[in-house]
Amino acid sequence: AQKITQTQPGMFVQEKEAVTLDCTYDTSDQSYGLFWYKQPSSGEMIFLIYQGSYDEQNATEGRYSLNFQKARKSANLVISASQLGDSAMYFCAMRERGNTPLVFGKGTRLSVIA
Amino acid sequence: DTGVSQDPRHKITKRGQNVTFRCDPISEHNRLYWYRQTLGQGPEFLTYFQNEAQLEKSRLLSDRFSAERPKGSFSTLEIQRTEQGDSAMYLCASSLVGANSGANVLTFGAGSRLTVL
Numbered sequence: 001a002q003k004i005t006q007t008q009p010g011m012f013v014q015e016k017e018a019v020t021l022d023c024t025y026d027t028s029d030q031s032y033g034l035f036w037y038k039q040p041s042s043g044e045m046i047f048l049i050y051q052g053s054y055d056e057q058n059a060t061e062g063r064y065s066l067n068f069q070k071a072r073k074s075a076n077l078v079i080s081a082s083q084l085g086d087s088a089m090y091f092c093a094m095r096e097r098g099n100t101p102l103v104f105g106k107g108t109r110l111s112v113i114a
Numbered sequence: 115d116t117g118v119s120q121d122p123r124h125k126i127t128k129r130g131q132n133v134t135f136r137c138d139p140i141s142e143h144n145r146l147y148w149y150r151q152t153l154g155q156g157p158e159f160l161t162y163f164q165n166e167a168q169l170e171k172s173r174l175l176s177d178r179f180s181a182e183r184p185k186g187s188f189s190t191l192e193i194q195r196t197e198q199g200d201s202a203m204y205l206c207a208s209s210l211v212g213a214n215s216g217a218n219v220l221t222f223g224a225g226s227r228l229t230v231l
Binding site (some may be wrong): 093 | 147188217219
């Protein structure tokens with residue numbers, strides 16, 4: 001079974017608007033971490049935001065916030081005030097118990113339109 | 115600190131040849147990971163090291179693949195007798211794991227793109 005599911009292969013958003021990228025995960029562990037990375041066309045994976053399974057507050061980092069719904073096993077990324085430079089692939093990832101390697105979803109390609 | 119460096123950035127080779135990729139992690143990081151990414155997919159875990167010890171290998175890492183981190187600093191990933199199916203981006207990442215290292219965030223390099231003809 002897929003550990004990380006990103007159901008949106010591609011998304012379009014108007015510049016300055018907000019956009020939500022979906023991510024659902026599958027784990028039986030109680031302790032886990034969820035990550036979002038951005039991959040521009042240059043190829044480098046850029047860390048955006050992290051949410052621990054025991055964190056009570058949704059994580060926020062500047063224009064990025066993570067809508068964490070534990071019961072639904074979803075960890076959606078919200079980007080506010082989209083910019084042209086936000087156009088990239090976005091990957092959701094999970095680390096289960098301890099420090100096991102990150103498992104990534106297939107990604108969502110975001111295109112910001114002027 | 116210049117981040118995670120990978121070399122070469124691009125490699126084109128003929129089927130059956132051997133190739134080697136190098137990764138220089140962030141100097142204070144004790145963990146180093148190798149991932150493979152094919153077109154339209156997310157990165158897939160291959161192997162990781164803590165210092166010089168190789169702690170886990172994925173089933174994706176066939177016996178044609180070998181990775182080393184001899185002094186706990188840089189790492190090499192060698193692919194012997196390359197096949198067309200090995201064509202991919204090979205990503206290296208490093209992290210600091212310890213008592214107060216928090217989320218163990220991976221910092222990635224820009225990748226080494228392999229094309230096998």
